[in-house]
Amino acid sequence: MVCALVSSDGKIIARNVFRDHRDLSADEIIAEVARHVNSLILETGVSTQDILGIGVGTCGHVHHADGMVITNSQFSDFRNYPLAEKLGELLKLPVVVDNDANAQAYAEYKFGSAQGFRNASFVTVSTGVGAGFVIDGKLFRGIGGTAGEIGHTIINPFSTVRCGCGNYGCLMAHTSGQTLPQIVRQKLLQPGTDTTIDFKNMEDYEINGELIGKGFEEGDPLCTEIVMENADYLGLGLYNLFQVIDPEVIVIGGGLTNWGDRYLDRIRKTFYRTAGRMLSHPLEIRVAALKENAAVIGAAALLLEPR
Amino acid sequence: MVCALVSSDGKIIARNVFRDHRDLSADEIIAEVARHVNSLILETGVSTQDILGIGVGTCGHVHHADGMVITNSQFSDFRNYPLAEKLGELLKLPVVVDNDANAQAYAEYKFGSAQGFRNASFVTVSTGVGAGFVIDGKLFRGIGGTAGEIGHTIINPFSTVRCGCGNYGCLMAHTSGQTLPQIVRQKLLQPGTDTTIDFKNMEDYEINGELIGKGFEEGDPLCTEIVMENADYLGLGLYNLFQVIDPEVIVIGGGLTNWGDRYLDRIRKTFYRTAGRMLSHPLEIRVAALKENAAVIGAAALLLEPR
Numbered sequence: 340m341v342c343a344l345v346s347s348d349g350k351i352i353a354r355n356v357f358r359d360h361r362d363l364s365a366d367e368i369i370a371e372v373a374r375h376v377n378s379l380i381l382e383t384g385v386s387t388q389d390i391l392g393i394g395v396g397t398c399g400h401v402h403h404a405d406g407m408v409i410t411n412s413q414f415s416d417f418r419n420y421p422l423a424e425k426l427g428e429l430l431k432l433p434v435v436v437d438n439d440a441n442a443q444a445y446a447e448y449k450f451g452s453a454q455g456f457r458n459a460s461f462v463t464v465s466t467g468v469g470a471g472f473v474i475d476g477k478l479f480r481g482i483g484g485t486a487g488e489i490g491h492t493i494i495n496p497f498s499t500v501r502c503g504c505g506n507y508g509c510l511m512a513h514t515s516g517q518t519l520p521q522i523v524r525q526k527l528l529q530p531g532t533d534t535t536i537d538f539k540n541m542e543d544y545e546i547n548g549e550l551i552g553k554g555f556e557e558g559d560p561l562c563t564e565i566v567m568e569n570a571d572y573l574g575l576g577l578y579n580l581f582q583v584i585d586p587e588v589i590v591i592g593g594g595l596t597n598w599g600d601r602y603l604d605r606i607r608k609t610f611y612r613t614a615g616r617m618l619s620h621p622l623e624i625r626v627a628a629l630k631e632n633a634a635v636i637g638a639a640a641l642l643l644e645p646r
Numbered sequence: 647m648v649c650a651l652v653s654s655d656g657k658i659i660a661r662n663v664f665r666d667h668r669d670l671s672a673d674e675i676i677a678e679v680a681r682h683v684n685s686l687i688l689e690t691g692v693s694t695q696d697i698l699g700i701g702v703g704t705c706g707h708v709h710h711a712d713g714m715v716i717t718n719s720q721f722s723d724f725r726n727y728p729l730a731e732k733l734g735e736l737l738k739l740p741v742v743v744d745n746d747a748n749a750q751a752y753a754e755y756k757f758g759s760a761q762g763f764r765n766a767s768f769v770t771v772s773t774g775v776g777a778g779f780v781i782d783g784k785l786f787r788g789i790g791g792t793a794g795e796i797g798h799t800i801i802n803p804f805s806t807v808r809c810g811c812g813n814y815g816c817l818m819a820h821t822s823g824q825t826l827p828q829i830v831r832q833k834l835l836q837p838g839t840d841t842t843i844d845f846k847n848m849e850d851y852e853i854n855g856e857l858i859g860k861g862f863e864e865g866d867p868l869c870t871e872i873v874m875e876n877a878d879y880l881g882l883g884l885y886n887l888f889q890v891i892d893p894e895v896i897v898i899g900g901g902l903t904n905w906g907d908r909y910l911d912r913i914r915k916t917f918y919r920t921a922g923r924m925l926s927h928p929l930e931i932r933v934a935a936l937k938e939n940a941a942v943i944g945a946a947a948l949l950l951e952p953r
Contacts, residue, residue, distance in 0.1 A: 400926065409926060458789050470890075474786070481892025482765050482927060491924060492886040495803060496879075506920055572803075579799040583777075583890050585788025613813055617798060619707060619716060620789060 342375040344383055345639035349450035351632055353383050365416040373429040392433035393426060396442030396638035402484045406436040435641045440487060441478050442637030443592060444471025449640045451628035452590045460586040462489065464573060465593035468511040472584055477645060489580060490515065494572060499525060513572035516595060520546040522565055534561035552598045570602050574609025581614060581622060592627030649682040651690055652946035656757035658939055660690045672723040673732065680736040699740035700733060703749030703945035709791045713743040742948045747794060748785050749944030750899060751778025756947045758935035759897045767893040769796065771880060772900035775818040779891055784951060796887060797822065801879055806832060820879035823902060827853040829872055841868035859905045877909050881916025888921060888929060899934025
């Protein structure tokens with residue numbers, strides 16, 4: 340977990356990184372977070388009167404309006420947990436909670452690649468795939484707070500690749516890090532699959548975006564096939580997003596963007612070929628500007644959102 | 647074309663139906679529309695001071711903000727045509743222009759099946775497939791005015807069915823009336839296809855939603871297969887819409903809803919099975935309340951939208 344003091348122009352003044360305590364209860368984790376916030380305040384000597392509040396970005400399903408965490412795949416004790424209320428009690432400061440894709444979307448809008456646009460979509464391609472939409476300068480969250488879950492939209496109903504949600508062929512099944520082992524194993528069963536990597540003797544957790552990216556860079560045929568297919572699916576996913584939301588700019592972030600220019604160019608090529616003349620305004624696909632600190636700056640940026 | 651005088655509670659006071667003059671120029675068509683509006687005003691004796699304005703709903707791609715029609719597949723002369731400005735000059739009344747899916751969405755929100763909801767999505771399944779989104783009581787149009795074009799989202803990248811947009815496997819290719827002849831012809835080539843209808847000796851224009859619906863009602867195996875597949879694709883399309891927009895209610899309208907309860911139940915079944923526990927709030931799929939007059943009431947309702 341990362342805890343940082345962030346200025347209102349998106350600069351990190353100080354930060355603490357600490358181990359995720361997945362075996363602690365939700366209350367214990369929140370107490371730990373509060374301790375780290377307090378020590379940052381003490382360290383930097385900032386006055387609490389100058390602090391707008393605490394922004395929290397978390398994975399999972401969040402009710403932004405009341406700061407409730409509904410479900411969280413990484414910390415199972417956060418189930419219908421009033422995170423904003425509990426942390427607010429400990430710190431005596433306003434607390435705003437949202438999911439990390441929304442937080443990152445807002446950070447890119449305020450300080451990153453979507454600066455200057457009023458309608459921006461942010462898509463993260465990482466272990467999972469999610470999106471955040473800034474519409475007229477505000478995050479759009481839908482009714483249940485789950486708007487932007489493009490990772491779970493079905494892109495191929497006849498797919499053999501299964502997502503953690505239980506469905507086959509959703510965008511996350513074809514464009515995230517999470518299903519790479521599954522895709523590798525399925526492709527190895529197909530005749531003629533050619534690779535220089537000894538996938539067969541690897542555990543699933545070893546088959547990740549970094550490994551596939553390295554193989555891709557070195558010209559491994561299977562890794563190249565996987566990255567290109569992944570890019571094609573993501574290109575279609577971004578095209579679908581364009582048709583539904585029609586943003587001014589799409590920003591993509593997350594670990595898989597490290598696959599580099601050939602991956603990114605293929606995404607763009609599929610996007611523009613599919614959109615063709617239906618694209619009535621120039622729509623750029625940009626890479627996120629805020630890298631490793633995107634999540635924590637995004638969480639802080641939530642406090643700048645107009646109410 | 648239909649021209650109507652509509653009260654602010656969505657009731658039709660008087661209406662004129664007149665032939666679509668596809669061979670006339672845009673200016674001539676607009677002059678014709680103005681004549682029909684004026685004769686309605688004279689007929690009903692309403693004072694122009696009591697008229698909020700003129701609402702126009704049209705197919706095609708529209709810039710709502712300035713009332714420009716960018717493209718229109720039915721009237722090719724409407725290309726970058728300042729419809730609101732031209733009609734406003736002739737009638738000396740405010741003119742609001744939008745695409746028909748948006749107009750119908752707003753009508754269902756004000757007077758129909760989405761009354762009482764602040765976030766409602768409307769999907770029309772007819773010759774084409776389109777959507778309109780009401781978000782916080784206002785239509786959401788995106789930047790280019792084309793938000794809601796879910797008909798062109800890709801739902802099956804390996805599909806053999808081609809949409810008018812040029813792409814294969816978009817939602818419109820699998821759930822609209824327009825591609826029914828194509829689907830029938832492809833299925834007839836598959837071994838074992840069983841039907842009581844003499845499709846082979848029919849022209850494409852004869853193979854429409856009504857014919858397929860009649861066959862479905864009478865138990866024709868091919869028609870039943872087509873309607874059920876269509877419903878499955880639409881169920882997935884509505885599920886994708888839920889993941890991206892997360893509305894409170896989805897209203898479906900358009901001619902294909904006449905395929906009836908078995909079609910509608912199948913759509914709902916596919917939707918709820920795919921959404922499963924990801925659906926964090928009750929989300930009903932309703933049928934549009936405003937039938938044949940939806941488009942014209944919707945166009946008028948556009949004048950009631952908060953600016």
